[in-house]
Amino acid sequence: xxxxxxxxxxxxxxxxxxxxxxxxxxxxxxxxxxxxxxxxxxxxxxxxxxxxxxxxxxxxxxxxxxxxxxxxxxxxxxxxxxxxxxxxxxxxxxxxxxxxxxxxxxxxxxxxxxxxxxxxxxxxxxxxxxxxxxxxxxxxxxxxxxxxxxxxxxxxxxxxxxxxxxxxxxxxxxxxxxxxxxxxxxxxxxxxxxxxxxxxxxxxxxxxxxxxxxxxxxxxxxxxxxxxxxxxxxxxxxxxxxx
Numbered sequence: 001x002x003x004x005x006x007x008x009x010x011x012x013x014x015x016x017x018x019x020x021x022x023x024x025x026x027x028x029x030x031x032x033x034x035x036x037x038x039x040x041x042x043x044x045x046x047x048x049x050x051x052x053x054x055x056x057x058x059x060x061x062x063x064x065x066x067x068x069x070x071x072x073x074x075x076x077x078x079x080x081x082x083x084x085x086x087x088x089x090x091x092x093x094x095x096x097x098x099x100x101x102x103x104x105x106x107x108x109x110x111x112x113x114x115x116x117x118x119x120x121x122x123x124x125x126x127x128x129x130x131x132x133x134x135x136x137x138x139x140x141x142x143x144x145x146x147x148x149x150x151x152x153x154x155x156x157x158x159x160x161x162x163x164x165x166x167x168x169x170x171x172x173x174x175x176x177x178x179x180x181x182x183x184x185x186x187x188x189x190x191x192x193x194x195x196x197x198x199x200x201x202x203x204x205x206x207x208x209x210x211x212x213x214x215x216x217x218x219x220x221x222x223x224x225x226x227x228x229x230x231x232x233x234x235x236x237x238x239x240x241x242x243x
Contacts, residue, residue, distance in 0.1 A: 033083055034094075051068065051070055053067065065084050066084050066086075067083045080099050081098040082097050093110075101121065109133055115131055116129065129141075142225070148216065148218060155216070158218070162212050166205060174204070176202065179237055180209050183233055183234075184222050186230065188222050189219075201240075
């Protein structure tokens with residue numbers, strides 16, 4: 001009975017958005033935060049037109065966290081989400097704030113004071129601030145994002161010389177923005193090149209965008225945090241416009 005009631009509330013509040021898709025998104029973010037793929041149960045709280053809140057429960061119905069959704073009153077889409085995880089004492093030890101493509105993860109000391117705040121833009125860490133046991137600012141990590149060897153100029157030169165408008169896409173008058181994602185490893189090598197928004201554009205445009213990324217042979221400089229190379233993920237937009 002509880003489960004049916006929960007699904008009905010989601011269905012009505014999100015203007016007929018697929019519950020299964022929203023549930024998968026919620027699970028994904030929870031698992032990203034905890035590193036745990038075990039099943040989590042949800043209980044919906046009373047809500048208004050702009051907000052929706054959940055209690056996160058484990059299989060024994062012990063409260064392990066909470067989540068809040070802010071809903072755009074015009075489109076019905078999620079504009080902001082906040083997940084909070086509790087420790088055994090019931091205080092917050094970790095939180096995740098999601099705003100469109102930007103994310104912010106906050107870690108807490110055992111005494112409840114802020115320990116570290118990490119901010120992410122389009123899936124990549126952009127800043128990290130550390131705090132002492134009393135929640136007082138201690139340091140900021142130096143983060144250098146990955147980029148093409150030779151910088152933006154080298155990448156643009158590569159696009160100009162190598163990118164081709166596929167004939168079948170041109171005939172179909174297809175245009176669009178293709179997002180290409182890939183992993184950048186510590187040595188600058190890239191792997192796992194894929195289309196992030198697959199299916200949103202003409203297949204030939206997606207194939208060409210993937211091809212031109214894989215063809216870039218100058219290499220990449222990896223993400224570094226305090227001078228130490230780190231594996232990271234990148235997303236590059238490639239825009240196809242008919243002249």
